[in-house]
Amino acid sequence: MDILVYxxxxxxxxxxxxxxxGLTAPRSAVxxxxxxxxxxxxxFIATLIHxxxxxxxxxxxxxxxxxxxxxxxxARKVKMTAVPQLVxxxxxxxxxxxxxxxxxxxxxxxxxxxxxxxxxxxxxxVIASLFAAIIGSLSFWGSIVAFLKLQQILPGHPLSVGRLQxxxxxxxxxxxxxxxxxxxxxxxxTGAALVWFVAILILxxxxxxxxxxxxxxxxxxxxxxxxxxxxxxxxxxAGLALNNIAMIVAGMLVxxxxxxxxxxxxxxxxxxxxxxxxGGFGGRSQGNAATSNGDQVAKSTSAADAAIKLAYANQVIxxxxxxxxxxxxxxxxxxxxxxLEARGIEVKYAIHPVAGRMPGHMNVLLAEADxxxxxxxxxxDINGEFSRTDVTIVIGANDVTNPAARTDPNSPIFGMPVxxxxxxxxxxxxxxxMSSGFAGIENPLFFGANTTMLFGDAKKSVxxxxxxxxxx
Amino acid sequence: MDxxxxxxxxxxxxLSGFIGFAVISKVPNTLHTPLMSGTNAIHGIVVLGxxxxxxxxxxxxxxxxxxxxxxxxxxxxxxxxxxxxxDRMLAMFKTRPAASTDGKx
Numbered sequence: 091m092d093i094l095v096y097x098x099x100x101x102x103x104x105x106x107x108x109x110x111x112g113l114t115a116p117r118s119a120v121x122x123x124x125x126x127x128x129x130x131x132x133x134f135i136a137t138l139i140h141x142x143x144x145x146x147x148x149x150x151x152x153x154x155x156x157x158x159x160x161x162x163x164x165a166r167k168v169k170m171t172a173v174p175q176l177v178x179x180x181x182x183x184x185x186x187x188x189x190x191x192x193x194x195x196x197x198x199x200x201x202x203x204x205x206x207x208x209x210x211x212x213x214x215x216v217i218a219s220l221f222a223a224i225i226g227s228l229s230f231w232g233s234i235v236a237f238l239k240l241q242q243i244l245p246g247h248p249l250s251v252g253r254l255q256x257x258x259x260x261x262x263x264x265x266x267x268x269x270x271x272x273x274x275x276x277x278x279x280t281g282a283a284l285v286w287f288v289a290i291l292i293l294x295x296x297x298x299x300x301x302x303x304x305x306x307x308x309x310x311x312x313x314x315x316x317x318x319x320x321x322x323x324x325x326x327x328a329g330l331a332l333n334n335i336a337m338i339v340a341g342m343l344v345x346x347x348x349x350x351x352x353x354x355x356x357x358x359x360x361x362x363x364x365x366x367x368x369g370g371f372g373g374r375s376q377g378n379a380a381t382s383n384g385d386q387v388a389k390s391t392s393a394a395d396a397a398i399k400l401a402y403a404n405q406v407i408x409x410x411x412x413x414x415x416x417x418x419x420x421x422x423x424x425x426x427x428x429x430l431e432a433r434g435i436e437v438k439y440a441i442h443p444v445a446g447r448m449p450g451h452m453n454v455l456l457a458e459a460d461x462x463x464x465x466x467x468x469x470x471d472i473n474g475e476f477s478r479t480d481v482t483i484v485i486g487a488n489d490v491t492n493p494a495a496r497t498d499p500n501s502p503i504f505g506m507p508v509x510x511x512x513x514x515x516x517x518x519x520x521x522x523x524m525s526s527g528f529a530g531i532e533n534p535l536f537f538g539a540n541t542t543m544l545f546g547d548a549k550k551s552v553x554x555x556x557x558x559x560x561x562x
Numbered sequence: 563m564d565x566x567x568x569x570x571x572x573x574x575x576x577l578s579g580f581i582g583f584a585v586i587s588k589v590p591n592t593l594h595t596p597l598m599s600g601t602n603a604i605h606g607i608v609v610l611g612x613x614x615x616x617x618x619x620x621x622x623x624x625x626x627x628x629x630x631x632x633x634x635x636x637x638x639x640x641x642x643x644x645x646x647x648x649d650r651m652l653a654m655f656k657t658r659p660a661a662s663t664d665g666k667x
Contacts, residue, residue: 141617157638165646190633346582450594
C-alpha cells in the first residue's frame with residue numbers, strides 16, 4: 091500500500107509540473123491549471139490511503155467541509171481589482187498551515203523526543219520542522235498584514251518605528267532562532283520545550299508583522315512575491331520533515347516561482363530586495379499638492395478636447411496603473427477603445443511590470459474587460475513605439491511613467507526602467523488630483539509641453555471622453 | 563527513515579528547484595497574476611501534511627486535534643480557493659478580440 095501511495099505522489103507532482111508548463115501561454119493556461127488541480131486530487135487520494143487506519147475521520151471530514159465552505163465563495167465572487175489581497179490571504183493561510191503542522195508534529199512526537207529514540211537523520215528532520223515553524227508563522231502574519239493593507243483596513247503608506255526598525259527585526263529574528271535551537275537541542279523538559287516552541291511561533295509572527303508594516307503600497311508586488319516564495323520553501327521543509335515527496339516538489343516549484351517573480355519585480359523597480367524589505371520610500375519628499383512646479387504649470391484639459399485629440403490620432407497607447415484598478419475603469423477603457431478602433435485607430439496597452447499591486451495585475455483587469463491578449467504590450471516591446479504614437483493616455487499610473495528615472499540622477503527612482511510616455515506626441519494624464527504617487531515623488535511628465543491633465547475619477551473621465559468621441 | 567531516504571529527498575528537493583526555475587522562467591508577464599495564484603494553490607498541498615500528522619497520530623490529544631483541525635481548514639481554503647480563483651482569471655484571457663460584449667458594464 092505504501093508503494094501505491096508513493097507512486098501516486100509521483101503522478102501528482104508530474105501533473106503539477108505539466109500544469110505549470112501550461113501557464114507559459116494563455117491558450118494552454120486554463121488546461122494547465124486544471125491539470126495541476128487534478129494532480130492535487132491524486133495527491134489527496136494518496137494521502138487518504140496513507141492514513142486509512144486513522145480514528146480521526148470525524149475531525150478530518152469536518153475540517154475539510156469547513157475549508158471548502160469558507161474557501162469557495164470569496165474565490166468565486168472576488169472582484170478582479172481585489173485579487174491581490176485575496177492572493178495574499180490565501181498565501182497567508184497556507185503559511186499558517188505549515189506553522190500548525192510543525193506545532194502538531196512537535197506535540198505528536200513529545201517535543202521531538204519521540205524522534206530521538208529512532209536511529210536516522212533526527213537532527214535534519216528537527217531542523218526542517220523548526221524552519222517550517224519559523225517561516226510558516228512569519229509568512230502567515232506577514233501575509234495578513236499585506237491583506238489588511240491592500241484591503242485598506244490598514245493604511246497603505248509605510249508604518250514603521252523609525253530607526254529602531256531594523257535592529258528590532260534583527261532581535262526578533264535572532265530570538266526565534268535561539269528559541270528554535272533550544273527546542274532542537276531538547277535539553278529542557280517537555281513542558282518547558284512547549285513554551286519555547288510557542289515562543290518561536292510568536293517571535294516569527296511579530297517579525298512577519300514588523301517586516302510588512304513599513305512597506306508602502308507601491309512596493310507590494312515585491313512583498314507578495316517574496317511571501318509567496320517563503321511559503322513555498324516552508325512547504326518543502328515540512329515535506330522533508332514528513333517524508334512526503336509531493337510536498338517537497340510542490341513546495342520547491344512554488345519557491346522557485348516566487349523567487350523568480352521577486353527578482354523580476356525588484357529589477358523593474360531598480361531596487362534590491364533587502365532595501366525594499368528594510369522599508370519603503372517613506373520619509374522621502376511627501377505629497378506635493380501644487381499644480382505648479384517652479385515656473386512650470388500643469389495644463390488641464392476637458393473631455394471634449396481630449397476626444398478631439400484622440401479622434402485624429404493614428405495610434406493610441408493606454409498606460410494603466412493602480413488608479414485604474416481603484417476606479418474600476420477597465421470596462422470604460424475597453425468601451426473607449428472600441429469607439430476608437432471603429433474609427434480605424436490602433437489601440438495598444440503598455441504595461442509596466444510593477445503597475446498595480448501584484449505582478450500581472452493590470453493584465454488580469456484588462457483581460458476581464460475583454461481586451462485582447464495581443465494588445466497588451468510589455469515595457470521592452472513598446473518603449474520604442476512611444477515616439478511614433480500620436481496620443482498616450484495615462485490612467486492612474488504615475489511613477490512608472492516618470493521621465494526623471496531616465497534623466498535626473500537626483501531622483502529617488504533614477505535608474506528604474508520606465509515607460510517612455512513623454513516621447514509621444516501628446517500625453518493625456520487622467521488623475522484624481524495633483525497629489526504625487528504612492529512613492530511621493532514629483533513627476534515632470536505632468537508639466538511637459540505636450541502633456542495635458544484630465545482631472546477627475548478615471549472611470550467617469552473615460553466615459554465622458556467616450557461620449558464626446560461618439561458625438562464627433 | 564534512514565539517511566539514504568533523507569538524502570534521496572534532498573536530491574528531489576534540489577532537482578525540483580531547478581525544474582521550477584526552468585519552467586517558470588518561460589511564463590510571460592501577462593500571466594504572472596494567474597501564475598502566482600496558481601502556484602499559491604499548489605502550495606495548498608500542505609493540507610496533506612496536516613492530514614498526515616493527524617491521521618498517523620495514535621490517540622491524538624485534544625490540543626493536537628484542535629491544531630490539526632485549524633491546519634486542515636486553512637490548507638483546504640488555500641488549495642480550493644486558489645484553484646477556483648485562478649481558473650476564473652485564466653478564463654478571461656483571450657487571444658483574439660471577443661465578439662461584442664455590450665452591456666457588460
